[in-house]
Amino acid sequence: METTYNTFSDADLAALREICGEDRVIPREKMGEDYSHDELSGIQKFPDVLVRAVSAEEVSQVLKYASSRDLPVTPRGAGTGLVGGAVALCGGIMLDLSRMNRFLELDEENMTLTLEPGVLLMDIAKYVEPAGFFYPPDPGEKTATIGGNISTNAGGMRAVKYGVTRDYVRGLEAVLPSGEIVELGGKVVKNSSGYSLKDLLIGSEGTLGIITRATLRLLPLPKYKISLLVPFPDLACAIRTVPQLIRASAVPTAVEFMEREVILAAEEFLARKFPDNSADAYLLLTYDGASEAEVELAWHAAAELCLGAGALDVFISNTLERNESIWAARGAFLEAIKASTSEMDECDVVVPRKRVADFVLFSHALQKKHGIRLRSFGHAGDGNLHIYILRDDLDETAWRTKLGKVFDDLYAKAAELGGKVSGEHGIGFAKRPYLARTSGEAEKRLMAGIKRAFDPRNILNPGKLIP
Amino acid sequence: MNITVCIKQVPGTSQVEIDPGTGVLKRDGVASKMNPFDLYALETALRLKQRYGGEITVISMGPPQAQAVIREAFMMGADRGFLLSDRRFGGADVLATSYTLSQGVRAAGAFDLVICGKQTTDGDTAQVGPELAETLGIPHVTNVCAVRGADENALTVTQDMPLHRLTAKIKLPCLITVEKGIFEPRLPSYKLMRATAEREIKILTLDDLADKDPGHYGLNGSPTQVKRIFPPEKSDGQERWNGPEPESSERLFRFLADHKFLQKLG
Numbered sequence: 001m002e003t004t005y006n007t008f009s010d011a012d013l014a015a016l017r018e019i020c021g022e023d024r025v026i027p028r029e030k031m032g033e034d035y036s037h038d039e040l041s042g043i044q045k046f047p048d049v050l051v052r053a054v055s056a057e058e059v060s061q062v063l064k065y066a067s068s069r070d071l072p073v074t075p076r077g078a079g080t081g082l083v084g085g086a087v088a089l090c091g092g093i094m095l096d097l098s099r100m101n102r103f104l105e106l107d108e109e110n111m112t113l114t115l116e117p118g119v120l121l122m123d124i125a126k127y128v129e130p131a132g133f134f135y136p137p138d139p140g141e142k143t144a145t146i147g148g149n150i151s152t153n154a155g156g157m158r159a160v161k162y163g164v165t166r167d168y169v170r171g172l173e174a175v176l177p178s179g180e181i182v183e184l185g186g187k188v189v190k191n192s193s194g195y196s197l198k199d200l201l202i203g204s205e206g207t208l209g210i211i212t213r214a215t216l217r218l219l220p221l222p223k224y225k226i227s228l229l230v231p232f233p234d235l236a237c238a239i240r241t242v243p244q245l246i247r248a249s250a251v252p253t254a255v256e257f258m259e260r261e262v263i264l265a266a267e268e269f270l271a272r273k274f275p276d277n278s279a280d281a282y283l284l285l286t287y288d289g290a291s292e293a294e295v296e297l298a299w300h301a302a303a304e305l306c307l308g309a310g311a312l313d314v315f316i317s318n319t320l321e322r323n324e325s326i327w328a329a330r331g332a333f334l335e336a337i338k339a340s341t342s343e344m345d346e347c348d349v350v351v352p353r354k355r356v357a358d359f360v361l362f363s364h365a366l367q368k369k370h371g372i373r374l375r376s377f378g379h380a381g382d383g384n385l386h387i388y389i390l391r392d393d394l395d396e397t398a399w400r401t402k403l404g405k406v407f408d409d410l411y412a413k414a415a416e417l418g419g420k421v422s423g424e425h426g427i428g429f430a431k432r433p434y435l436a437r438t439s440g441e442a443e444k445r446l447m448a449g450i451k452r453a454f455d456p457r458n459i460l461n462p463g464k465l466i467p
Numbered sequence: 468m469n470i471t472v473c474i475k476q477v478p479g480t481s482q483v484e485i486d487p488g489t490g491v492l493k494r495d496g497v498a499s500k501m502n503p504f505d506l507y508a509l510e511t512a513l514r515l516k517q518r519y520g521g522e523i524t525v526i527s528m529g530p531p532q533a534q535a536v537i538r539e540a541f542m543m544g545a546d547r548g549f550l551l552s553d554r555r556f557g558g559a560d561v562l563a564t565s566y567t568l569s570q571g572v573r574a575a576g577a578f579d580l581v582i583c584g585k586q587t588t589d590g591d592t593a594q595v596g597p598e599l600a601e602t603l604g605i606p607h608v609t610n611v612c613a614v615r616g617a618d619e620n621a622l623t624v625t626q627d628m629p630l631h632r633l634t635a636k637i638k639l640p641c642l643i644t645v646e647k648g649i650f651e652p653r654l655p656s657y658k659l660m661r662a663t664a665e666r667e668i669k670i671l672t673l674d675d676l677a678d679k680d681p682g683h684y685g686l687n688g689s690p691t692q693v694k695r696i697f698p699p700e701k702s703d704g705q706e707r708w709n710g711p712e713p714e715s716s717e718r719l720f721r722f723l724a725d726h727k728f729l730q731k732l733g
Contacts, residue, residue, distance in 0.1 A: 228657075229654060272651070273650070273651035274651070275651055275652070275653055275654045276653060276654065303657045307657070307658070313656050313657065313658045314656070314657035314658070315653070315654035315655065315656055315657070316542070316654055316655045316656070316657060316660075317654055318500075318655075319479065319500045319503075320479075320480075321503050321506070321652075322652075322654055325651060325652075
C-alpha cells in the first residue's frame with residue numbers, strides 16, 4: 001500500500017503547536033539524534049516534527065489533524081525496538097508517548113492495573129510488587145514502555161510458565177486515525193462479545209491505532225523463587241534436556257540457554273566475573289511458587305532430571321546477591337555482543353519447542369558455511385531464539401550480501417520447522433520481506449484489509465508490518 | 468595450606484528493619500542466609516586451596532539453625548564444619564564474640580590462615596575479624612581486596628583503604644578480612660549438596676573449649692552494653708539550585724567533593 005503524503009509545512013507546525021503548545025512540538029532541527037533510529041534495525045530517518053502528547057485528547061486531535069492533511073504519524077515509546085518500528089520512514093509526525101507515564105489505578109479486587117502507555121516496564125514491577133501483585137511478562141529490555149510492549153506483543157523470559165504480554169492485557173483505550181477514541185475489552189475476565197479488536201491492536205506495532213491507556217491483568221506475587229545454573233558438556237546436550245524439563249510436573253518460570261563465549265563477552269563488558277564459566281553451555285532455570293516447599297520440590301526434581309540428562313552439576317542461586325550475579329550478566333548479553341563487533345543484526349525467530357535444538361545447531365553451522373560470526377542466546381523453553389549476526393571487519397558489500405544469505409537460510413529453516421518470523425520483537429521495517437515471504441496470499445489480503453478498516457488513509461506508521 | 472573461615476548467618480534481606488519503639492531488630496519471619504561478605508571469604512579460601520592444597524574448615528557461632536550456613540559452605544566446597552552453640556554464649560558483644568571464636572578456632576584444629584568477611588550485614592562493626600586475630604595472637608590485615616601470592620611461610624595481600632592501597636607480606640599463621648569482589652563467589656552445588664548431606668557438623672559448647680570460665684563468654688564476658696538501637700534520621704529534603712554556568716557546576720562539584728562522593732583517582 002503506497003501512499004503519497006503531503007510535505008510537512010510551517011502551517012502544520014503552527015497547527016500542532018495550537019494543539020499541544022510550543023514546548024512539546026519540536027521541529028526537526030531541534031530534536032535529538034535519538035529520534036531518528038531505534039536500537040538496532042540499521043535504518044535512520046528523522047521525522048519532520050516531534051510531538052510529545054500528554055493525553056488521549058491531544059493524541060486524538062493530532063491524529064484528526066494528520067488525517068485531514070495526509071501526514072504520516074509514527075508512534076514512539078522509549079525507542080528500544082530492534083526492527084525499526086519506531087523510525088519515521090516517511091518523515092512527518094513522530095508522536096512521542098513517553099510522557100503519558102502515569103499509573104491510573106491499581107484495582108486490588110479485580111487484580112488489574114490501569115496505566116498510561118509511557119510507563120516503563122521496570123516501574124510496573126516497582127509499583128505492584130510492594131502491594132503483593134505480579135505482572136508476569138518479563139522482556140529483557142526493562143526500560144521499554146508498556147505501550148511498546150503491547151504494540152509488539154513482547155514476550156520475555158517468563159513466557160514458559162506465564163505466557164506473553166497479550167495474555168495480560170484486559171483492556172485498551174486507543175485513538176483511531178480518525179481521532180475517535182475507542183475502549184476495547186475492559187476489566188472482564190471472559191469476553192465473547194464479537195471480534196476481539198483489543199487483540200488486533202496488541203502486536204499491531206502502531207499501524208492500527210495509538211494506545212493511550214491499558215488495563216493489565218495481575219497475579220498474586222509468588223513469594224519464593226530460585227534459579228538454577230546448569231552446566232552441560234555441550235549445547236546440544238543442554239538444549240535436548242529442555243523438553244523433558246517442560247514436561248515435568250512443575251513448569252519452570254524461565255528456561256534460558258547460554259554459551260560460554262557469550263558469557264565471556266558479558267564478563268568482559270561488565271568487568272565482572274560470572275559465577276561459573278567452566279562449561280561450554282548452560283541452562284538457566286527459574287522456579288517460583290507460593291510456598292518454599294512447593295519450590296523446593298520442583299527444583300530438586302529438575303536438578304535430578306538435569307544430572308540424569310548429562311549435566312555436569314547444578315548450581316543453586318537462592319539469594320539476592322547470587323541472583324544478581326547471574327542476571328546482571330544475562331541482562332548484559334545483548335549489549336556485550338554488540339560491543340564485541342562493529343555492527344550486528346538479529347533474527348528473533350520462534351520455532352515449536354521440540355525443534356529448538358535442531359534450529360540452534362543449524363544456525364551454528366551457518367558460521368562455517370557463510371564465513372561469518374553468529375552468537376545466540378535465548379528462551380530455550382518457549383522456542384524463541386535470538387540469533388545475532390556480527391559484521392566484524394566485513395566491508396559494506398560483503399556484509400550486506402552475507403547477511404542476506406544468512407537471513408534467507410535462517411528464515412527458510414524456521415519455516416520448514418513450522419516456525420514464525422518473529423517471536424517477540426515484531427516485524428517493523430526490518431522483517432517485512434521475511435513476513436511477506438512466509439505469509440500466504442489470503443493471509444496478506446486479510447492483513448491489508450484490517451489495516452484499511454482501521455486506517456483508510458494509511459497515515460499510521462506507514463512502511464511497517466503489513467507484508 | 469589449612470584455612471579456617473569464619474561465617475555467620477544473617478537475615479536474608481539487606482533491609483533489616485528496626486522497631487522504632489523498642490529499638491530491636493525485627494528478625495521474625497525473615498529468612499536467613501550466609502553473610503554476603505563471608506561468601507567472599509569462603510571463595511578466597513577455595514581459590515587458595517585449589518592452588519596450594521590443604522583443608523578448609525568453616526566455623527560459625529549461633530543457634531542450632533545456623534547449621535544451615537555450614538551446610539551451604541559444604542555445598543561450596545568446605546571440608547569441615549563447626550558450630551559454636553551454647554546458651555552461655557548468648558548476648559555476646561564483639562569482644563566476647565571474638566574471644567569465643569578464638570576458642571572455637573583453636574578447638575577446631577591447626578590452621579595456617581584464618582579468613583573472615585570484612586564485616587557482617589547485620590552487626591556491621593567490622594571488628595570481630597581484627598579482635599579475633601589479637602586474641603589468637605597472630606598478625607592480620609583487614610580490607611583485603613587481592614591475594615598476590617603465597618608460600619609456606621607468608622601471604623602477600625593488598626589492602627584497600629579509602630585513600631590508598633597497601634600491599635603487605637604477612638607471616639603465617641595470620642588472619643585476613645576480605646572485601647566484597649575479591650573473587651566472584653561460586654554458587655552452591657547440588658552435587659556437593661548430595662555428597663555432603665550426611666557430613667557431620669561438630670557442635671562446640673563451652674565444655675568443649677579450653678577456657679571453661681563462663682565469665683569470659685556471652686553477656687558476662689561483654690564489657691559493652693547496647694543501650695539503644697535506632698534507625699538513623701532520614702533526610703528526604705531536596706535542594707534546588709538555579710544559577711548560571713559555571714558557578715552552579717562549580718558548586719555541585721564542591722558539594723559532591725565535600726560529601727565524599729568524589730575522590731582523586733590513582
